[in-house]
Amino acid sequence: MIYLKSDKxxxxxxxxxxxxxxxxxxxxxxxxxxxxxxxxxxxxxxxxIKHNAICAPLKYKGFPKSICTSxxxxxxxxxxxxxxxxxxxxxxxxxxxxxxxxxxxDTSRMFLVGQPSREAKKLVEITQQCLELGIEAVKIGGRxxxxxxxxxxxxxxxxxxxVREFVGHGIGKKFHEDPQIMHYGKPGTGKPFxxxxxxxxxxxxxxxxxKTKIKKDRWTAVTIDGSLSAxxxxxxxxxxxxxxxxxxxxENYIPTN
Ligand code: MF3
Ligand code: CO
Ligand code: CO
Numbered sequence: 424m425i426y427l428k429s430d431k432x433x434x435x436x437x438x439x440x441x442x443x444x445x446x447x448x449x450x451x452x453x454x455x456x457x458x459x460x461x462x463x464x465x466x467x468x469x470x471x472i473k474h475n476a477i478c479a480p481l482k483y484k485g486f487p488k489s490i491c492t493s494x495x496x497x498x499x500x501x502x503x504x505x506x507x508x509x510x511x512x513x514x515x516x517x518x519x520x521x522x523x524x525x526x527x528x529d530t531s532r533m534f535l536v537g538q539p540s541r542e543a544k545k546l547v548e549i550t551q552q553c554l555e556l557g558i559e560a561v562k563i564g565g566r567x568x569x570x571x572x573x574x575x576x577x578x579x580x581x582x583x584x585x586v587r588e589f590v591g592h593g594i595g596k597k598f599h600e601d602p603q604i605m606h607y608g609k610p611g612t613g614k615p616f617x618x619x620x621x622x623x624x625x626x627x628x629x630x631x632x633x634k635t636k637i638k639k640d641r642w643t644a645v646t647i648d649g650s651l652s653a654x655x656x657x658x659x660x661x662x663x664x665x666x667x668x669x670x671x672x673x674e675n676y677i678p679t680n
Contacts, residue, residue, distance in 0.1 A: 425593060425601045427619030432526075433660045433668070436595070436621060439476070439521055439528030440658050441675030446470050446519045447532050448673050454534040456511045460492040464503035467519055474679055476521035479529075479598050486642060491518040491531070498627050498635050498644040498652040499589055511537030514547055516654045520598065527594050529623050530671035531656040542630070543651055549581050550628040550653035557606070557624040558657065561616060563665040567604055568612030574626045575607040584633035586652070589644065591623040594658055618663045621670070625656030 428436065446467050453466055468489040471478050478489035486500075493501035493516040494509070501516075509515065518531035533547045553574045560573040570591075578585050591604030602614045606626040631650030638645060646652050658670045 428621050430663050436526045437670050437675040439523040439526045440670030442521045443519050443528035443530045444671045444673040445676040456537050459505050460503040460507045461505040464488050471521045476523045479520040479522050496646045496649050500642045509536045512539050514543050525596050529658050533653050546653045551655050553577050553626045554655040561667045566613045566615050568608045569610045571605040571608035572610040578628050584629045586627035591625045593622045621660045623658050627654040
């Protein structure tokens with residue numbers, strides 16, 4: 424069941440979205456060779472708490488940390504660890520989800536550590552474009568499948584593959600709600616877009632095969648063939664007048680004091 428949100432509720436969700444974006448702005452300068460993913464976790468956690476917000480991932484279905492840190496062939500849900508140090512040439516996705524006044528704001532970006540290969544940088548660039556094209560596909564009159572179709576077409580044009588096991592999702596008072604947003608598929612399929620829908624788009628794009636496997640920690644998803652994977656995520660809302668708005672932008676951040 425899809426919980427539609429009023430314009431007032433969407434305004435409230437912008438506070439969580441803005442804080443999520445600001446958290447990634449804050450962490451950017453810390454993403455350097457030598458820092459551990461546990462240190463990144465602590466910086467984001469403390470930033471969130473300081474803003475009277477809660478880290479949704481922490482203890483969510485047993486997830487042990489406050490953010491997800493997914494390096495190189497890790498597709499998503501990488502667990503921060505004091506044993507994992509960033510090294511020159513890595514690409515890392517940092518995924519944050521603060522809860523503000525009960526509402527979730529979910530966003531992730533890729534960061535380059537030192538000087539990654541041209542191949543890695545191109546994957547990151549095309550994946551960002553995939554998210555942008557997915558967002559542009561959201562229009563009253565269309566359907567959720569239009570998002571996946573736009574993303575798949577762009578990824579495959581560059582000989583990349585789209586991960587199928589993880590999807591975007593409705594979001595609000597709950598972290599994951601209906602509808603599911605697939606990042607591949609056919610235009611004109613899926614749920615019709617409606618005013619009041621709030622959902623994430625979060626394509627995961629691989630250089631090699633789209634298949635993933637889960638590591639023994641029961642969370643970390645890696646590419647089946649060890650190829651590099653990238654992901655970007657935004658939380659999107661459709662206003663009562665049909666306008667599409669990205670909630671997870673820094674402009675929505677309101678300083679607390
Ligand atoms: N932030 C992730 C998403 O985009 C979900 C992480 S679930 C966790 O949906 F438990 F790993 F935190
Ligand atoms: Co999400
Ligand atoms: Co996320």
